[in-house]
Amino acid sequence: MGMEREENIYMISAIVEHKPGVLYSISNMFRRRGFNIESISVGEAEQPDLARMTITIKGDEMLVEQVVKQLKKLISVIKVSILDPKNTVARELALIKVSTPDARVRSDVINYTEIFKGHVVDVAHESLIIEITGDTDKINAFIELMKPFGIREIARTGIAALPRGMRSVKME
Amino acid sequence: MVRMSGAKALVEALKRENVKVIFGIPGGAILPVYDVLYDADIWHILMRHEQCAAHAADGYARASGQVGVCMSTSGPGATNLVTGIANAYMDSSPVVAITGQVPRPFIGKDAFQETDIVGITTPITKCNFQVRSAAEIPKIVRTAFYIASTGRHGPVLIDLPRDTQIEEAEMNFDEKIELRGYKPVYEPHPLQIEKAVQLLIQAERPVIVAGGGVIASNACSELVTLAETLLAPVATTLMGKGAIPEDHPLSLGMLGMHGTVAANYMVQDADVLLAVGMRFSDRSTGNIKTFCPNGKIIHIDIDSSEIGKNVRPHIPIVADAKKALQAIYNRLIEKFNRKERSVWLNRVQELKRMHEEMVKNSGDGIKPPALMAEIRRILPNNAIITTEVGQNQMWAALYLKVYKPRTFISSGGLGTMGFGFPAAIGAKVACPNVPVVDIAGDGSFIMTEQDLASSVAWKLPVIVIVLNNSVLGMVAQWQRLFYNRRYSAVDLKRIPDFVKLAEAYGAQGLRAQSIEEFRWALKTALNSDVTTVIDVPISSEENVLPMVPPGQDLRNLMLS
Numbered sequence: 001m002g003m004e005r006e007e008n009i010y011m012i013s014a015i016v017e018h019k020p021g022v023l024y025s026i027s028n029m030f031r032r033r034g035f036n037i038e039s040i041s042v043g044e045a046e047q048p049d050l051a052r053m054t055i056t057i058k059g060d061e062m063l064v065e066q067v068v069k070q071l072k073k074l075i076s077v078i079k080v081s082i083l084d085p086k087n088t089v090a091r092e093l094a095l096i097k098v099s100t101p102d103a104r105v106r107s108d109v110i111n112y113t114e115i116f117k118g119h120v121v122d123v124a125h126e127s128l129i130i131e132i133t134g135d136t137d138k139i140n141a142f143i144e145l146m147k148p149f150g151i152r153e154i155a156r157t158g159i160a161a162l163p164r165g166m167r168s169v170k171m172e
Numbered sequence: 173m174v175r176m177s178g179a180k181a182l183v184e185a186l187k188r189e190n191v192k193v194i195f196g197i198p199g200g201a202i203l204p205v206y207d208v209l210y211d212a213d214i215w216h217i218l219m220r221h222e223q224c225a226a227h228a229a230d231g232y233a234r235a236s237g238q239v240g241v242c243m244s245t246s247g248p249g250a251t252n253l254v255t256g257i258a259n260a261y262m263d264s265s266p267v268v269a270i271t272g273q274v275p276r277p278f279i280g281k282d283a284f285q286e287t288d289i290v291g292i293t294t295p296i297t298k299c300n301f302q303v304r305s306a307a308e309i310p311k312i313v314r315t316a317f318y319i320a321s322t323g324r325h326g327p328v329l330i331d332l333p334r335d336t337q338i339e340e341a342e343m344n345f346d347e348k349i350e351l352r353g354y355k356p357v358y359e360p361h362p363l364q365i366e367k368a369v370q371l372l373i374q375a376e377r378p379v380i381v382a383g384g385g386v387i388a389s390n391a392c393s394e395l396v397t398l399a400e401t402l403l404a405p406v407a408t409t410l411m412g413k414g415a416i417p418e419d420h421p422l423s424l425g426m427l428g429m430h431g432t433v434a435a436n437y438m439v440q441d442a443d444v445l446l447a448v449g450m451r452f453s454d455r456s457t458g459n460i461k462t463f464c465p466n467g468k469i470i471h472i473d474i475d476s477s478e479i480g481k482n483v484r485p486h487i488p489i490v491a492d493a494k495k496a497l498q499a500i501y502n503r504l505i506e507k508f509n510r511k512e513r514s515v516w517l518n519r520v521q522e523l524k525r526m527h528e529e530m531v532k533n534s535g536d537g538i539k540p541p542a543l544m545a546e547i548r549r550i551l552p553n554n555a556i557i558t559t560e561v562g563q564n565q566m567w568a569a570l571y572l573k574v575y576k577p578r579t580f581i582s583s584g585g586l587g588t589m590g591f592g593f594p595a596a597i598g599a600k601v602a603c604p605n606v607p608v609v610d611i612a613g614d615g616s617f618i619m620t621e622q623d624l625a626s627s628v629a630w631k632l633p634v635i636v637i638v639l640n641n642s643v644l645g646m647v648a649q650w651q652r653l654f655y656n657r658r659y660s661a662v663d664l665k666r667i668p669d670f671v672k673l674a675e676a677y678g679a680q681g682l683r684a685q686s687i688e689e690f691r692w693a694l695k696t697a698l699n700s701d702v703t704t705v706i707d708v709p710i711s712s713e714e715n716v717l718p719m720v721p722p723g724q725d726l727r728n729l730m731l732s
């Protein structure tokens with residue numbers, strides 16, 4: 001004992017059965033074990049009966065090991081891996097609705113959006129919706145930039161991630 | 173493929189799983205199944221509370237090693253099962269619970285007696301299912317039994333909407349089950365075994381701690397053989413009691429908060445600790461930071477999530493206890509030379525003598541440790557003992573020696589008052605020719621006492637020994653020791669009269685005021701073919717000792 005307790009952000013990729021109740025059993029397990037999840041995203045995976053979950057969690061090595069083991073213990077969870085941040089592509093998508101009361105603000109917002117390689121996906125009289133993808137830091141930076149203009153609503157997907165190259169987290 | 177209703181398919185599938193008995197209570201949402209049970213050759217035991225049905229299934233499972241089955245209707249029937257399911261989950265007992273549910277079109281509409289039992293039991297089952305069409309039933313039943321009884325055992329629930337019980341479908345009872353996310357590991361990794369053997373060979377003061385996993389995997393003879401080869405004393409957790417005969421020279425008894433002197437001291441002094449099928453619960457380890465301070469720990473468990481959860485072992489081994497113990501033994505005898513351990517083993521005997529001293533009856537009235545020793549003297553070795561929760565349980569664990577696996581059945585993880593009596597009923601069904609005795613407290617027994625009715629009605633003559641201190645004794649003990657004797661809400665006021673209570677149910681009620689009277693009462697009960705309650709008045713001031721105050725080092729044992 002007396003282990004080093006260094007807190008880090010870990011990304012976990014899990015292949016799970018794509019059926020009712022699975023998300024509930026996973027999120028319920030996180031709640032009951034007191035694991036604090038930073039972000040979670042789910043979507044269909046390579047096969048339609050499988051879903052891929054990407055979970056980001058802050059903690060030390062022992063905690064992450066427990067998270068992985070507790071996930072594996074669930075019968076509907078098929079495969080779990082910790083992703084190495086250096087060899088992982090991680091992206092998040094955010095939709096941000098910004099107030100644009102006049103033309104000057106509007107053009108500022110559009111300029112920033114271009115710099116961040118985002119897209120304007122909805123235009124209304126007094127607001128724009130911007131779609132932006134990237135890693136969490138980039139999205140956070142963009143949100144900070146938008147704050148002074150007045151953010152009305154934000155929807156973020158949570159992180160989706162895959163290991164680079166030939167490494168894979170999938171069903172054999 | 174055969175065409176039949178969902179209810180018929182359920183019963184057929186249960187028969188194929190070799191189910192002989194179901195403990196349950198019917199109700200609207202499960203009526204089609206009960207209609208099939210009416211003339212099926214499965215014994216349905218009508219209990220008087222669904223909690224008891226679940227505990228009885230659990231007791232049956234622990235006594236027999238087979239899956240126990242309980243059944244209820246939807247809503248309140250299902251929620252009444254919950255304590256029993258949680259209990260089975262905490263103690264890794266293979267139980268399949270079957271609940272009725274409102275018909276599919278009503279689900280989610282807050283229909284009469286609808287409850288989300290699948291949602292409720294998700295964290296207390298290994299896995300659960302809601303049937304969506306009758307045709308799924310055979311496969312779901314097979315999967316449920318497979319999951320309950322493999323890997324780390326545990327409860328599984330099947331929720332059956334009423335209309336799926338009526339619906340007819342082509343049933344396939346041989347459909348392959350595939351579980352992509354469930355592949356229990358049984359075989360230990362040879363490299364880990366090698367490392368464990370190295371460590372055990374070098375050990376000067378090896379100690380083994382055996383948990384319920386040793387009993388679940390039927391690994392008791394392997395455990396004893398290894399202990400005898402290594403000359404390593406064996407402590408058990410509450411759940412591991414019975415893994416080694418407690419009259420064996422290497423048996424230390426139970427470890428932990430109410431551990432024996434020998435178990436607690438030897439574990440703390442060990443230089444190598446072989447922990448098998450146990451999970452380092454706080455009740456077993458005391459202060460986890462000072463647990464086995466100079467020992468290297470080898471941890472064998474079939475559930476990899478137990479490894480590193482509470483204690484980080486030096487050598488983790490994910491495997492079935494039996495397979496791992498065999499593998500260690502086989503490698504060990506190739507190179508092991510028996511060590512001289514007389515100093516270490518003498519210490520075991522010396523510490524064990526201290527424990528024996530505590531059993532002596534002194535002063536007036538019946539002292540629980542002496543009572544436990546007396547019970548042991550009278551009961552045959554194969555008798556099954558169940559316990560309730562509280563002082564009665566700890567006295568039994570400490571002072572009632574158990575000689576065979578599956579003959580001590582107690583609520584370990586959940587600590588459920590009211591467990592022992594229905595579990596005894598279940599054990600009696602599993603082992604009808606063996607005496608089954610529930611060591612009870614008055615507070616606990618009241619919680620499930622109504623099933624005296626089922627015990628009498630079904631001629632399942634169990635014996636309940638009520639250690640009647642007229643208080644919630646274990647709570648009172650904590651109040652005496654840690655709350656300045658402020659006895660808040662623990663007085664049971666000598667209610668009820670347990671002799672009359674037993675008689676009201678058609679059971680036999682006896683009272684014993686002295687050890688001599690008790691001897692007579694227990695023998696009378698053993699010779700009788702009706703359920704017997706023996707009321708044994710004891711002082712309300714007794715403490716269960718030894719005791720380690722919560723959160724302290726296992727060595728800080730209070731002995732008086």
Ligand SMILES: Cc1ncc(C[n+]2csc(CCOP(=O)(O)OP(=O)(O)O)c2C)c(N)n1
Nearest residue numbers: 562563564587589613614615616644645646
């Ligand atoms: C269902 C339930 N409720 C409450 C408790 C808390 N509790 C633990 S021991 C105990 C007292 C048990 O009293 P009794 O059955 O008379 O046994 P004794 O300790 O006196 O032997 C209580 C209330 C529990 N373990 N289980």
